[in-house]
Amino acid sequence: MANWKVDIAHTEVGFKVKHMMVTNVRGNFTGVEGSVEGDPNDLTDAKITFNIDASTINTNNEDRDNHLRSEDFFDAEKYPEITFNSTEIVETGEDEYDVTGDLTIKDTTKKATFKVTRTGAGKNPWGVDVVGFEAETKISRKEFGLTWNQALETGGVLVGDEITITAELQVNPA
Structure with a gap:
């Protein structure tokens, strides 16, 4: 099986979440490593892994980024990595x-x-x-223990529960 690695110079892992129930806050992680073991032209038999350095979160707001790194959210000091390991890949259409x-x-x-x-x-x-x-998926942040929030005076909450995770990536032979 061929081994391919994520080319970080041509890869972005990002996310968006509803803020104050009216807008989206977007961000990304700059510390990303990943690999595809198998044929990237046909992923059905591949093994895909990702490791993300939680401390590299970037929303273009230093105070918010520091809060996201804190115990209220990622607790990046105690849990430095976010990981993904594929267990099943199903072809759903051409490519x-x-x-x-x-x-x-x-x-x-x-x-x-x-x-x-x-x-x-x-x-x-x-x-x-x-x-x-x-790539794209949606998750509930609460299901991953990211439960901090603040009620709004006008109703609702400061941070939405649904997180959309996106990745645009390039892989090269390892």
Whole structure:
């Protein structure tokens, strides 16, 4: 089986969450490592893993980022990594897959299914094969122990429960 690694220079793992029930806050993680063991042109027999450094969260607001790193949310000092390990991959269409696996945030592991689309393949200017993907899933942050919130005077809460996680990534031979 071939081994491919995530090219961090051409990869972004991001998220969005409802803020004050009216807008979305978006952010990303800059510390991402990942691999695909298998054929990236046909993921059905592949093994996919991701490790994300929780302390690298970035929402373009230093105070919010520090709060997200704290015990109220990711507790990045105690739980430094967010991980994903695929357990089942089902082809759902041409270059489309449901990638199910174990997502671990803090000390909680739950099944999550990413809708993955293979976006293309080619050779970079140095002759190295590259393959691109887009992926998306939605999770309940409360199910992963991310329960901090604040009630709003006008009703509702400061932070929504549903988190949309997205990834745009490129893999290269390891």
